[in-house]
Amino acid sequence: MFKQLILLCALSMPLVSCAATAPFSGEISTQALLSDYDKFNEQYKAYTPTAQDIALMQKLEGKELIVLFGTWCHDSEREVPKLIKLLDESKVTLASIDYVAVGYNKRDDAGIAQAHDLQYTPTFIVKQNGKELVRVIEKPTGTLAQDLTQDL
Numbered sequence: 172m173f174k175q176l177i178l179l180c181a182l183s184m185p186l187v188s189c190a191a192t193a194p195f196s197g198e199i200s201t202q203a204l205l206s207d208y209d210k211f212n213e214q215y216k217a218y219t220p221t222a223q224d225i226a227l228m229q230k231l232e233g234k235e236l237i238v239l240f241g242t243w244c245h246d247s248e249r250e251v252p253k254l255i256k257l258l259d260e261s262k263v264t265l266a267s268i269d270y271v272a273v274g275y276n277k278r279d280d281a282g283i284a285q286a287h288d289l290q291y292t293p294t295f296i297v298k299q300n301g302k303e304l305v306r307v308i309e310k311p312t313g314t315l316a317q318d319l320t321q322d323l
Contacts, residue, residue: 235266
């Protein structure tokens with residue numbers, strides 16, 4: 172009986188350690204995101220934006236950008252690195268940019284995701300003077316640059 176109990180405990184330890192690991196939640200810099208999360212870095216390196224998309228990003232000049240995403244989310248792993256590369260290549264000057272990672276429950280401790288009614292990840296929000304102008308949810312319908320700059 173004692174041996175069975177020891178075996179059961181030993182076999183369940185990996186499950187407990189996996190369950191206790193929650194994804195990162197909170198504001199994060201692009202440098203930390205690309206250095207700490209391999210899939211984001213791989214996608215960043217693999218993506219080559221078109222000249223047209225780089226030019227479109229200039230429409231974001233002076234705007235505010237909020238990026239709500241999950242480090243655990245495959246759509247975020249695909250789209251967020253594209254945004255970072257587009258911003259790097261275009262050298263557009265934004266009024267502000269906030270990258271906010273959320274947990275599986277799509278919340279962060281500061282309440283930023285909740286304040287912006289996050290439903291799906293990633294969500295990109297373009298604002299000017301606090302007013303929302305554009306929201307791109309999960310996957311763009313065209314290119315990310317096209318969707319971010321629509322109607323601007």
